[in-house]
Amino acid sequence: MPPRIVSLLASATETVYALGMGQFLVGRSHECDYPPEVSALPILTRPRIRVHASSREIDEEVRTLWQSGQPVYWIDEVLLRQLAPTVILTQDHCEVCAVSLADVERAVSSWQLHVSATAAGHQPDADQAPDRPAILALKPHCLADVWHGMLAIGQALGVTERAEHLVARSQQRLEQLRERLVLACTPPTVLCLEWLDPVMNAGNWMPELVYYAGGVSVLDTAGQPSHYLPWQAVLSADPDVIVIACCGWDVERTRREIECLERLRGWWHLRAVRCRRVFVADGNQYFNRPGPRLVESAYLLAEMLYPQQIAAVHRGTAWQPIYE
Numbered sequence: 001m002p003p004r005i006v007s008l009l010a011s012a013t014e015t016v017y018a019l020g021m022g023q024f025l026v027g028r029s030h031e032c033d034y035p036p037e038v039s040a041l042p043i044l045t046r047p048r049i050r051v052h053a054s055s056r057e058i059d060e061e062v063r064t065l066w067q068s069g070q071p072v073y074w075i076d077e078v079l080l081r082q083l084a085p086t087v088i089l090t091q092d093h094c095e096v097c098a099v100s101l102a103d104v105e106r107a108v109s110s111w112q113l114h115v116s117a118t119a120a121g122h123q124p125d126a127d128q129a130p131d132r133p134a135i136l137a138l139k140p141h142c143l144a145d146v147w148h149g150m151l152a153i154g155q156a157l158g159v160t161e162r163a164e165h166l167v168a169r170s171q172q173r174l175e176q177l178r179e180r181l182v183l184a185c186t187p188p189t190v191l192c193l194e195w196l197d198p199v200m201n202a203g204n205w206m207p208e209l210v211y212y213a214g215g216v217s218v219l220d221t222a223g224q225p226s227h228y229l230p231w232q233a234v235l236s237a238d239p240d241v242i243v244i245a246c247c248g249w250d251v252e253r254t255r256r257e258i259e260c261l262e263r264l265r266g267w268w269h270l271r272a273v274r275c276r277r278v279f280v281a282d283g284n285q286y287f288n289r290p291g292p293r294l295v296e297s298a299y300l301l302a303e304m305l306y307p308q309q310i311a312a313v314h315r316g317t318a319w320q321p322i323y324e
Contacts, residue, residue, distance in 0.1 A: 001086075003024050003087050004084060004086045005087050005088075007025060007089040008028070008090045008104065009029065009031075009099075010032045010033070010289050011138075012091075013025070013038055014292050014293060015149070015150050015153050016157070017038070019150075019162045020159070020162060021159060022037070022038070025038065026042075026083045026085060027042045027043075027044050029045040030043050030045050034293075042079060043076075044075060045074060047072065047073055048065060048070070049065070055196045055197040055246070056197040071100065071103050073103065075099060077110050080107055081110075086133050087135075087136065087156055088104055088133050088134070088135045088136070089153065089156075090135065090138070091137055092137040108133065108135065111132070134156060136152060136156050140290040141204050141205070142205050142208060142222055143208045143294070145290075147167045147170070149290070150166055150292075151163045154166070166292065174212045174298055177212050177302055178211070178212045178214070180309065181309065182214075187216050188239075188240035188277075189215070189218050189239045189241070190210045190215040190216065190217055190240065190242075190305070191217075191219055191234065192207075192217065193243070194245065194247050194283065194288070195226075195247065196244070196258070196260040197257070198228050199228065199231060199261070199264075201219050201220045201227060201229050202220065202287065203226040204226065205222070206287065207220050209287070209301055212298045213299070213302040213304075213305055214305055215301065215305050218239050226247075235265075235266045240277060241305060243279050243280075245282070245286070245287040245288065250283075251280050251281065251282050251317075251318070254281075254283070255280055255322070276322075276323040277304075277321075279304045279319055280319065280320060280322060281318060285318065296314075299314075300314050300319050303319070
């Protein structure tokens with residue numbers, strides 16, 4: 001019997017399609033929007049914060065939910081049960097990025113409660129809950145974890161060999177990029193930001209992407225979570241390049257709030273600003289999705305860092321300079 005897949009994680013959805021299993025998806029999260037055909041699937045989640053609020057307001061709303069022990073996202077438990085998935089893909093990495101493993105487990109546990117209630121009320125058998133699905137929770141902190149997650153999805157869906165090929169090809173493309181840039185001039189120091197107000201660095205796999213793109217990442221450590229940055233630390237690091245890839249935001253959404261940084265003391269004196277090497281990138285579609293397009297994200301970085309060597313095919317769409 002073919003699987004019935006529900007993906008509550010955008011990067012997992014992209015991996016399912018990359019493995020040629022998109023036809024078996026029956027439901028998705030509100031953030032799953034690539035490839036475009038996924039938009040036809042039922043949506044099972046929605047945020048409990050105002051996604052169009054300012055970066056400061058979003059941060060405050062998220063922290064308020066955390067402090068009260070409430071989830072950041074709603075799950076449509078009734079629809080999830082009706083879709084009767086055999087596999088649910090979610091994450092256990094960041095409660096802000098997507099629906100958490102705990103949220104999914106609570107939703108699935110409600111199915112059995114529903115069965116008990118309908119049995120007591122003599123409801124029709126058609127209203128019975130499906131069998132408990134397999135829940136695969138990804139927890140990527142570095143590229144090795146991303147590859148492991150792809151393999152885990154492949155194994156769960158019965159296409160292990162395809163997953164192995166996908167991982168091998170992804171690793172090969174990154175190595176090829178690095179080899180193209182290894183003879184370049186002294187590598188620039190690069191600060192990657194994931195949020196504007198308050199300022200947050202971009203940790204996890206981002207330092208590795210910077211490495212493959214021929215840069216030296218500063219103020220972060222590969223495999224470590226993103227965190228708030230003291231502004232004095234940014235001034236002291238004085239990076240050659242600043243790349244802003246806000247979690248969940250595209251290029252235009254990020255540009256609208258760049259003044260959050262411009263108001264900070266010393267911004268205009270930073271080397272990257274003076275040399276006009278400050279870039280905004282589509283963090284939503286690329287850098288913050290630990291799936292197949294992380295490889296493309298490294299190529300985007302290389303376009304920013306080495307415009308004389310790497311054709312800027314994504315400029316204007318996936319990234320653009322702030323000061324031209």
